[in-house]
Amino acid sequence: MSDTSPVTVLVLYDSRAGLVRGLAERVCAGAREVAGVEVIERTVDDAVPADLLRCDALILGSPNWSGVTGHLKTWLDESGDLWESGDLAGKPGAAFAAGWSMHGGLEATLLQLFHLLVGHGMIFVGLPWSERMRRSGSYYGATAHGELSEDDREQAQALGRRVARLAVRLRASEAS
Amino acid sequence: MSDTSPVTVLVLYDSRAGLVRGLAERVCAGAREVAGVEVIERTVDDAVPADLLRCDALILGSPNWSGVTGHLKTWLDESGDLWESGDLAGKPGAAFAAGWSMHGGLEATLLQLFHLLVGHGMIFVGLPWSERMRRSGSYYGATAHGELSEDDREQAQALGRRVARLAVRLRASEAS
Amino acid sequence: MSDTSPVTVLVLYDSRAGLVRGLAERVCAGAREVAGVEVIERTVDDAVPADLLRCDALILGSPNWSGVTGHLKTWLDESGDLWESGDLAGKPGAAFAAGWSMHGGLEATLLQLFHLLVGHGMIFVGLPWSERMRRSGSYYGATAHGELSEDDREQAQALGRRVARLAVRLRASEAS
Amino acid sequence: MSDTSPVTVLVLYDSRAGLVRGLAERVCAGAREVAGVEVIERTVDDAVPADLLRCDALILGSPNWSGVTGHLKTWLDESGDLWESGDLAGKPGAAFAAGWSMHGGLEATLLQLFHLLVGHGMIFVGLPWSERMRRSGSYYGATAHGELSEDDREQAQALGRRVARLAVRLRASEAS
Secondary structure: OOOOOOEEEEEEEOOOOOHHHHHHHHHHHHHHOOOOEEEEEEEOOOOOHHHHHHOOEEEEEEEOOOOOOHHHHHHHHOOOOHHHHOOOOOOEEEEEEEEOOOOOOHHHHHHHHHHHHHOOOOEEOOOOOOHHHHOOOEOOEEEEEOEOOHHHHHHHHHHHHHHHHHHHHHHHHHHO | OOOOOOEEEEEEEOOOOOHHHHHHHHHHHHHHOOOOEEEEEEEOOOOOHHHHHHOOEEEEEEEOOOOOOHHHHHHHHOOOOHHHHOOOOOOEEEEEEEEOOOOOOHHHHHHHHHHHHHOOOOEEOOOOOOHHHHOOOEOOEEEEEOEOOHHHHHHHHHHHHHHHHHHHHHHHHHHO | OOOOOOEEEEEEEOOOOOHHHHHHHHHHHHHHOOOOEEEEEEEOOOOOHHHHHHOOEEEEEEEOOOOOOHHHHHHHHOOOOHHHHOOOOOOEEEEEEEEOOOOOOHHHHHHHHHHHHHOOOOEEOOOOOOHHHHOOOEOOEEEEEOEOOHHHHHHHHHHHHHHHHHHHHHHHHHHO | OOOOOOEEEEEEEOOOOOHHHHHHHHHHHHHHOOOOEEEEEEEOOOOOHHHHHHOOEEEEEEEOOOOOOHHHHHHHHOOOOHHHHOOOOOOEEEEEEEEOOOOOOHHHHHHHHHHHHHOOOOEEOOOOOOHHHHOOOEOOEEEEEOEOOHHHHHHHHHHHHHHHHHHHHHHHHHHO
């Protein structure tokens, strides 16, 4: 008998100046476009470790503070031994980041989020090439710098949609 | 009507001293364990760009020569504009690497292979935590240094199996 | 008139199980070998931001908790805007890391420390190749995994010495 | 008796569409601003391994082709065992990169160049924070994407100057 509960996508982030929050909104919007998906949006200030246990996919976002903020990293450090238990293993994961400078660490921040995701055994989903990537987004995830552009928003939405679709496909393959 | 052709996993690598080849054998063995999977093993010397077009999953291997060898990178540079056409987008990708030194660039080499895979829009599959990772393997893929240990071989096999299973699940979800 | 005060090397780290502390001791020992150098050893629990302001070189150490610990990152996040003021710019920086697994993120942790150092405009000093690097240490800094080996200790000492020598040379070039 | 020969800065790069060449020109201009410095500019097509042996500092540039080009990497792979002999160890190194997309691998390309430099035991010099980094340049080196902006040029010049100054200081400290 197949699982008929919704596929849950957790969007978890730390936001300071608001750029990451702006991206998060569109990541959530993209995931919600996919039928059968429920989105849980949490800042690191209101998330609880149990949120990690119930998700089918995880999308992490952080400001670029010369990498992931200590605030987000500390939350993840203290969220239990899921890397060891493997509760998230095999599930899709993705990342988004925002900051002041164009090439001053956005990729590095995404790469740190990537590491945290594969450190849980997750399958990593980035953004594929499109003309839009000339102006926003990375193979590693969604981005913004300075202020949120329409390209940034569309890349964020594409990322949320892409992750949700993969999560739904993986659920379907269990049922088949 | 569903696709009944085998799911094809391409294992493509550059090997010099033989360590990468040793890992490749077990990556292939792991993928072959999965029902419905056909494995294509190619060194960069006998691969042709068409191999990339027919695969459902791609696993890249390189010696650590302060990163990916120029030989492998040049082959990939000249293999066509698949990053632009998106032919590999959405398919699973993974990496393995081997070298002389323990911490002198194996992760860096895997990370470069990761970049090449997500640069094609692929979904990245690493290894989940297990006690064996204390001695071999990385969240980024399979590893060996100095000589091939039994742990190295088992991690390589686990990686091949993991990628093949995901490729089969993604095929199944298309059919469902 | 030249500056006759000692050249100060700050060794700042987070330690949990003791491996990082073990490396730190030898990093300090290596720096102390160099004439005219004063070493300040601080864990993140007893360091104060003023320590950063008085150092001529900075060597950061962290356990590999899927990257730098949130505890260390938070301390650095809250240590002031030295990345903006440039107080550390042009000074030598280096890194060391320790963890349970061989290839499960030691390089990634060193790379995050590297980013934090160059994020302050510091000049990055790693370890050069030697036969010892087959067994310990990285181009990115000193390492240990599992337990502290004699190779680990020697690489840590070589790193401390290398950074201290560079700091002394830079002081000398001001005076000349 | 002190060495009175000029301090030699080698600027070595691969250029395709011309962006990297444009950055290289300003990197060279910046280095030439420093008294006592001689600049050698080489593309990978006209460089010979002996160029590496006579330089006091090395600045590498590459287009972002999902990382360093295979063409440049192959040249470096075949340039001899300087990583092993240590001929470049302790000398300053730096990087610059250019490409089409804003966050699609410029940092990754710089990081690969960084790895190649520290793989020779070199001391890595990036760019310190400045307001200009909001628009161009990275802690990892100089950058351009799409087309060369005046900010890109100034960051490239600042990088060349910074490396040359450090090389001169290190020479002076030998002499003192």
